[in-house]
Amino acid sequence: MPEFQLKDSVITSLNAQEPWPDNVKLFQPYEVEQILLPDNASCLAVQAFLKMCNLPFEVEMRWNAEFMSPSGRVPFIKCGAFVVSELEPIVQFAANKGVSLCGRLSTEEKAEMRAYMSLITNVLVNAELYISWLDDDTYNAVTKVRNSSVYPWPLGWLQTRSKRNAVAKRLKALHWQEKTLEQVLSDVEQCCNSLSQRLGDRDYFFGTPTELDALVFGHVFTIITTRLPCRKLAETVRRHETLVSLAKRIDEQYFKRP
Amino acid sequence: MGTVYAKAEPGESEVGGGLFEFEEPIELDEEPIPKPTVKLGGVRARVDRVHVDGLNRTKDDIIKSTVDDLFHATDFEDVILRAHKVRRALDSMGCFRDIGVYIDVSSGPGATPEGLEVTFQVKELSRIVGGVNTTVSENEGNLVVGVKMPNVLGRGERVQAEYSMGYRSSSNFSIAATKPYPHKPLVPVVSATVYQQNHEYPWSGYRLLDRGLLLDLAFRTSPATKHNLQWEGLVRDTSVLSKTTSFRVRESSGPQMKSLVRHIVSVDRRDEPIFPSRGVFVQFSSELAGLGGGVAHLKTELAAQASLPLTDTLSVQASGAAGVLHDVFGSELADRLYLGGPASLRGFAQRGVGPQHDRLATGGLAYWAAALHLWAPLPFVPPRAGLGGLFRSHLFLNAGCLAAPEGGAAAWQALGEARAAAGGGVALRLGRVARLELNYCVPLRALPADRAAPGLQFGVAAHFL
Numbered sequence: 012m013p014e015f016q017l018k019d020s021v022i023t024s025l026n027a028q029e030p031w032p033d034n035v036k037l038f039q040p041y042e043v044e045q046i047l048l049p050d051n052a053s054c055l056a057v058q059a060f061l062k063m064c065n066l067p068f069e070v071e072m073r074w075n076a077e078f079m080s081p082s083g084r085v086p087f088i089k090c091g092a093f094v095v096s097e098l099e100p101i102v103q104f105a106a107n108k109g110v111s112l113c114g115r116l117s118t119e120e121k122a123e124m125r126a127y128m129s130l131i132t133n134v135l136v137n138a139e140l141y142i143s144w145l146d147d148d149t150y151n152a153v154t155k156v157r158n159s160s161v162y163p164w165p166l167g168w169l170q171t172r173s174k175r176n177a178v179a180k181r182l183k184a185l186h187w188q189e190k191t192l193e194q195v196l197s198d199v200e201q202c203c204n205s206l207s208q209r210l211g212d213r214d215y216f217f218g219t220p221t222e223l224d225a226l227v228f229g230h231v232f233t234i235i236t237t238r239l240p241c242r243k244l245a246e247t248v249r250r251h252e253t254l255v256s257l258a259k260r261i262d263e264q265y266f267k268r269p
Numbered sequence: 270m271g272t273v274y275a276k277a278e279p280g281e282s283e284v285g286g287g288l289f290e291f292e293e294p295i296e297l298d299e300e301p302i303p304k305p306t307v308k309l310g311g312v313r314a315r316v317d318r319v320h321v322d323g324l325n326r327t328k329d330d331i332i333k334s335t336v337d338d339l340f341h342a343t344d345f346e347d348v349i350l351r352a353h354k355v356r357r358a359l360d361s362m363g364c365f366r367d368i369g370v371y372i373d374v375s376s377g378p379g380a381t382p383e384g385l386e387v388t389f390q391v392k393e394l395s396r397i398v399g400g401v402n403t404t405v406s407e408n409e410g411n412l413v414v415g416v417k418m419p420n421v422l423g424r425g426e427r428v429q430a431e432y433s434m435g436y437r438s439s440s441n442f443s444i445a446a447t448k449p450y451p452h453k454p455l456v457p458v459v460s461a462t463v464y465q466q467n468h469e470y471p472w473s474g475y476r477l478l479d480r481g482l483l484l485d486l487a488f489r490t491s492p493a494t495k496h497n498l499q500w501e502g503l504v505r506d507t508s509v510l511s512k513t514t515s516f517r518v519r520e521s522s523g524p525q526m527k528s529l530v531r532h533i534v535s536v537d538r539r540d541e542p543i544f545p546s547r548g549v550f551v552q553f554s555s556e557l558a559g560l561g562g563g564v565a566h567l568k569t570e571l572a573a574q575a576s577l578p579l580t581d582t583l584s585v586q587a588s589g590a591a592g593v594l595h596d597v598f599g600s601e602l603a604d605r606l607y608l609g610g611p612a613s614l615r616g617f618a619q620r621g622v623g624p625q626h627d628r629l630a631t632g633g634l635a636y637w638a639a640a641l642h643l644w645a646p647l648p649f650v651p652p653r654a655g656l657g658g659l660f661r662s663h664l665f666l667n668a669g670c671l672a673a674p675e676g677g678a679a680a681w682q683a684l685g686e687a688r689a690a691a692g693g694g695v696a697l698r699l700g701r702v703a704r705l706e707l708n709y710c711v712p713l714r715a716l717p718a719d720r721a722a723p724g725l726q727f728g729v730a731a732h733f734l
Contacts, residue, residue, distance in 0.1 A: 075523030166526040
């Protein structure tokens with residue numbers, strides 16, 4: 012359940028001036044048996060961002076990470092007394108501590124970056140939600156099993172059903188529910204097109220790694236590496252080789268330690 | 270043996286009466302048993318007929334077996350006593366109001382020389398009774414809408430629904446169906462309840478949303494001994510109250526399913542439940558969770574109370590409570606034991622004793638508490654009459670400890686760190702179920718982590734330490 016209180020956010024920004032502590036923990040659902048495609052993408056994006064910033068953190072997996080999170084979405088970090096969830100607030104939180112990846116970008120570039128980030132949340136995230144919860148094959152074979160894996164019967168069934176309703180309601184409000192799979196895939200295709208056009212043949216979108224790279228990595232890497240009954244989403248994304256190679260590059264550089 | 274005439278005057282049903290009359294029916298205990306000035310014990314008498322007037326939908330068989338007792342009377346005094354008992358039994362069925370008893374010599378064909386006729390004049394409760402009221406609890410005000418259907422199937426069955434809405438968008442509801450078996454051995458009562466409950470615990474920083482089903486079998490093995498066997502299955506959703514709530518509390522959020530069996534036995538030999546002056550009350554409850562669901566534990570709690578009159582108006586009361594929780598897996602904050610507050614350990618804030626995390630109570634695994642009271646009527650007010658009967662004043666000394674011990678010798682040491690408080694105040698009786706206390710408390714011994722509450726403390730509860 013989201014809780015936003017003015018007092019809380021004022022306290023957060025006042026106290027956030029201290030340097031980044033060593034005992035920061037990132038909370039997310041169980042990777043092997045529980046996590047779903049959209050959650051995995053955002054967890055990976057946050058991890059990539061923190062690694063790009065060279066901020067130390069430890070990953071902790073909890074079955075109830077989603078419910079522990081102040082916004083109801085994963086991942087979230089615990090930094091001293093603060094809990095901050097999702098990529099953008101975490102980016103803001105790090106910036107308050109003087110750590111930022113886009114410090115040398117001009118105002119226009121920053122605005123452009125924001126635009127691409129919201130393109131991703133508006134298209135890729137919704138497409139992931141659509142595939143996971145509204146595509147019957149994926150829902151029955153993967154989402155249902157994984158989402159209810161941490162609950163005893165019949166709580167798993169109840170939880171999965173209520174979450175499916177919540178996701179359907181959200182997609183309906185965004186006019187995604189009535190789309191066909193083909194329409195969803197063509198939206199994804201367009202989104203990937205504009206991303207790969209912006210990327211061109213550079214290593215990163217703005218020369219050096221930014222949170223946009225982290226976000227693209229999170230989604231692209233998760234989509235191409237997650238095995239689902241519906242392979243069309245992965246195939247669509249895989250056609251954009253520059254994005255795939257960006258994801259592989261970030262994976263090599265930040266996640267593969269000898 | 271005589272004859273029972275039930276359903277004497279049909280058409281006497283009343284509509285719409287009893288609205289807002291949500292309480293249990295008439296209190297009969299106050300009524301003194303008629304004391305004969307003439308010695309009635311020797312007057313031979315037998316009951317020829319019993320009439321029950323005003324029956325409409327109540328089934329005959331249940332009335333017959335209730336009044337059957339009257340036919341065994343041998344003298345007049347016996348008839349009166351048994352008639353009184355039958356009246357009480359009819360009342361406890363919860364189907365009638367205004368029960369009148371008339372005894373007359375029998376006449377007409379078949380009348381015997383010592384024969385009597387007993388007539389019970391009853392009014393059935395209407396088919397559906399509703400009520401709207403407001404309540405104020407510690408955290409919020411509620412609007413409660415209730416509907417009760419007494420005597421649905423004609424044998425004392427009851428269906429009761431209640432919906433309450435708080436201004437903080439919390440909504441609670443419960444639907445309960447009850448079926449008594451007044452003539453079976455052990456007088457069992459079976460009931461089933463479906464409920465949804467929303468409750469905030471600001472002392473611990475969490476909010477619970479419980480949805481569940483409770484099946485209950487109540488029976489008595491002696492007039493004073495009551496047993497409840499229960500099965501409860503519930504899904505509870507824990508969430509934190511604010512963004513700055515301690516992480517220890519945050520960790521326990523999320524939905525959990527719990528399935529448990531519970532046995533409660535209580536022995537009540539007090540002269541009255543709210544302000545007892547003599548007698549003993551003991552209640553022992555044990556709860557085994559883990560038959561399915563994600564929470565497994567064994568929880569036992571004991572509460573005892575003994576009162577002894579010193580003089581006509583003064584009485585002394587000793588009470589004690591103890592509880593142990595043995596966690597197997599999955600027990601979270603809501604399952605743990607807490608101590609402190611106006612109804613438990615006075616002189617401390619609600620849940621103010623024992624393990625705390627960022628000033629939020631996180632509960633313990635074992636506790637004990639004891640209290641000693643000296644009860645007296647209000648000074649300068651006649652103790653029994655009018656208002657004086659509603660109030661008592663008392664001096665108290667209470668002590669207790671809550672701990673989350675690791676086991677072994679450390680456990681005993683942790684439970685030895687007693688907290689104590691003393692004080693005095695006034696108590697007001699609220700009906701026959703609850704009382705209200707206003708006390709001035711002086712904490713005598715507290716640990717630095719405890720939240721002591723010196724000064725005035727106010728509490729409402731059904732059961733006090």
